[in-house]
Amino acid sequence: ILNVEQSPQSLHVQEGDSTNFTCSFPSSNFYALHWYRWETAKSPEALFVMTLNGDEKKKGRISATLNTKEGYSYLYIKGSQPEDSATYLCAFENTGFQKLVFGTGTRLLVSP
Amino acid sequence: SQTIHQWPATLVQPVGSPLSLECTVEGTSNPNLYWYRQAAGRGLQLLFYSVGIGQISSEVPQNLSASRPQDRQFILSSKKLLLSDSGFYLCAWSQHLSSYNEQFFGPGTRLTVL
Numbered sequence: 461i462l463n464v465e466q467s468p469q470s471l472h473v474q475e476g477d478s479t480n481f482t483c484s485f486p487s488s489n490f491y492a493l494h495w496y497r498w499e500t501a502k503s504p505e506a507l508f509v510m511t512l513n514g515d516e517k518k519k520g521r522i523s524a525t526l527n528t529k530e531g532y533s534y535l536y537i538k539g540s541q542p543e544d545s546a547t548y549l550c551a552f553e554n555t556g557f558q559k560l561v562f563g564t565g566t567r568l569l570v571s572p
Numbered sequence: 573s574q575t576i577h578q579w580p581a582t583l584v585q586p587v588g589s590p591l592s593l594e595c596t597v598e599g600t601s602n603p604n605l606y607w608y609r610q611a612a613g614r615g616l617q618l619l620f621y622s623v624g625i626g627q628i629s630s631e632v633p634q635n636l637s638a639s640r641p642q643d644r645q646f647i648l649s650s651k652k653l654l655l656s657d658s659g660f661y662l663c664a665w666s667q668h669l670s671s672y673n674e675q676f677f678g679p680g681t682r683l684t685v686l
Binding site for chain 1: 604606608614615616617618621623631662666672673674675676677678679680
């Protein structure tokens with residue numbers, strides 16, 4: 461059974477704070493690591509697909525890094541805004557499979 | 573562009589009643605299709621996936637079943653619902669034979685079993 465863990469489970473920050481969360485995944489048979497943002501009352505939306513060790517991707521104020529050798533990825537949000545409030549999910553993609561294994565998510569609340 | 577539809581959006585059903593949730597995808601052909609459930613306080617759990625018409629893989633033993641009668645239609649069913657079937661059900665699709673399994677999600681169905 462593949463285990464994908466995310467921490468912290470939830471986070472409450474003030475507007476303007478920078479924050480980061482962690483996704484841990486198996487370091488063997490790695491193929492890709494996906495990050496999704498899931499806002500309340502909406503569908504999960506893809507943020508990044510990360511594939512190479514040392515990858516760093518950025519979209520606006522959100523960025524992510526990847527370490528496949530030790531099995532972790534960090535998601536950073538710089539200068540959090542209330543609209544960043546959402547659950548952030550990571551998902552591990554194993555070689556040879558047509559499916560993703562999701563973590564339990566980090567719920568972020570940004571207060572104005 | 574591709575779109576994915578799910579219905580109903582919300583459903584309240586008594587224990588022991590049947591269930592049918594439907595998911596359809598537009599704007600693509602031969603997609604991979606997925607059913608997920610998020611139970612209260614838990615992550616997204618993959619229930620079923622399909623790589624083609626009539627091809628269903630089950631991830632967890634349970635009283636749910638899935639069918640794919642048409643290329644872009646995926647149905648989640650149960651003959652008798654249990655209280656533990658309550659949760660939020662998401663359908664997703666991905667490109668068949670794409671480099672990476674980036675999945676696109678529907679709006680979801682909130683199921684409450686009483």
